[in-house]
Amino acid sequence: MSNQSSLKRAAASTTSTSTVQKAQKEPVQTTTEDQGNEERYAERRPSSSWSVWNAKRETEVGSADQTQRSWWRKPSFASMGLGSKEQNGNESVQSDDQKSSTINRTTSPSSKDNNDATDQASNSKTPWLFWNKKDEAKEVLRNKNSILTSNALLPGESYDAILFKAKSEEQTSKETNTLNSNEAHGHNLNLLVPGFQSLPKSSIITSIYAQITKLGILWDTNKSKDSTPNSLYRRNPQISLNKLSEGKTKPVKVLIVGVHGFFPTKMIRPLIGEPTGTSTKFISEAETAVLRWFHKHDTHVEISKIALEKEGKVLDRVAFFFDVLKKWINEINKADFVYFVAHSQGCPVTIILLAKLIEAGIIDIDNIITSEDPPISIKSDDKKKIISILAMAGINNGPFYGADQTFFVKAYSAIESDSLKELFEFQNFYSVLSQKFIQSLRICIASNVKIAFVGSINDQLVPLYSSTCQFAHHPNIFKATFVDKDSRTPAFITRIVSIANHLINLGYDDHGIIKEISGSLAGTLTGGGHSKIYNEGQVYDLGIQFALETTDLPFELPVVYKSYEVDQLGSNPYHLPWCMRGLLYETGIHLGREEIDALFTEFEQWEPETKQLKNVKYRLNGLKSKL
Structure with a gap:
């Protein structure tokens, strides 16, 4: 009996096995719907x-x-x-x-x-x-x-x-967190000098004078422009908002474009750390500033953002980004306010890129007044596109002179030579890059683009005269300096930089004081002065205020271009006292005696710690009687 039961079980097992093999060999008939479902869920x-x-x-x-x-x-x-x-x-x-x-x-x-x-x-x-x-x-x-x-x-x-x-308008109206990175951590002690309030305020007299000047220039093109404006004026922001929103009947459409700077190669990052200044970082900080500004002025806004991310040389990046933005021409031209935010190498890239977009007609600039129609025929509610650039710690005139001879840069150049060596070409005003940059800057300014150059006072890579673009002057250019509280910058140095930029923004001369002291302000390699600037909310606010809270020039003015020998800056010890003498003269006339008195007090209290700053105070001791 046991043998018979064993034979029965073996036969049953053989039958089931053959059935399974037969089922595997026979194709399964499925419908089209089943095949679609099978393909849809195959990847899961x-x-x-x-x-x-x-x-x-x-x-x-x-x-x-x-x-x-x-x-x-x-x-x-x-x-x-x-x-x-x-x-x-x-x-x-x-x-x-x-x-x-x-x-x-x-x-x-x-x-x-x-x-x-x-x-x-x-x-x-x-x-x-x-x-x-x-x-x-x-x-x-x-x-x-x-x-x-x-x-x-x-x-x-x-x-x-x-x-x-x-x-959308509904989403931006619900945004409540408008603090930037530094403010969110309670860092509110950083300075930005001079502030936007340093510009003169517009009045009825200045408005009438601007209209009369505009009429005279447009009706008589041969009339000389002897009384050209030295600077823009602060005005009520509602004037710009009413034009952009068509009398508050629609939300203002804002487009933010971020362009990052030079990134070190991966072989060097373990030594100096990972970079944090990405284009996405910039547009996020700029978005917070835009929301904060529009909420303050009770205006609805719609925000779009474009992050341009690519490594390489300046002109290669410009060509690449140009092809990219051609595909987003509708997004660009639908915007009422276009806000470019750039850092380091991205600053010259942005200016050259914007000029190329304007020349190609990609950006429809509808705020240029031609001489064919007198300004009387211009309606007050005409729509105008406003374009602004915030250039943070830009390598506009190259890095520190002689930095290419340091051991660190030489070692880095052996790994990645082209991208780094190209930055030093900006030190030569006759190089192809410098000439292209100056030409592009003139095109942007001629299109009524407003640019804010902001440098970092303890930048370890870019001197202050380079980041604030000291070789170019125009009312549409605002220059300021970011002072990090951790840098422990002396109050005397901070005031000198503030006064110099203030005079330049008003259209006067600083007598080259910033170019002379820039070499003594270089920070340490790991100090972070080059990077901390893009975490500061005041910097992004300045770019928005200068674009939306200032008047426009009554007529077109050319950019004043002043070249100099970069290798001669700070080499002659007698230049600094002479520059300070001129600065004191301009300060007494245009800013008042109070600034000179404050400068004297801070000079007496100044106890420099570094060798470079001790040398600066020694050379200025001869002007103590003047102070």
């Missing part, structure tokens, strides 16, 4: 460790194009910030109504461009960008089904530019 099956890289076996891939995609080109879910596949699967099965109610999708310039960009993205290598991150714009192109967050990305064909979804 964690069948093997290869699925972590979003890869497929060759047997699972039906086309030759897909078999050519290597597994290492597939981004991980962690790098994309999307979470697990199971979460994505649950999110993707939401109905279209649920998606439209929770997410406000915005399409890129054209669906055809997106399809072409997707094909290019899938067949190209993913660039290993700085910050050890995947390229977000490219990842969104590859994963069309992934749900966008509230800070959604709107990618174009470019890999290194990101357009963030516009914040």
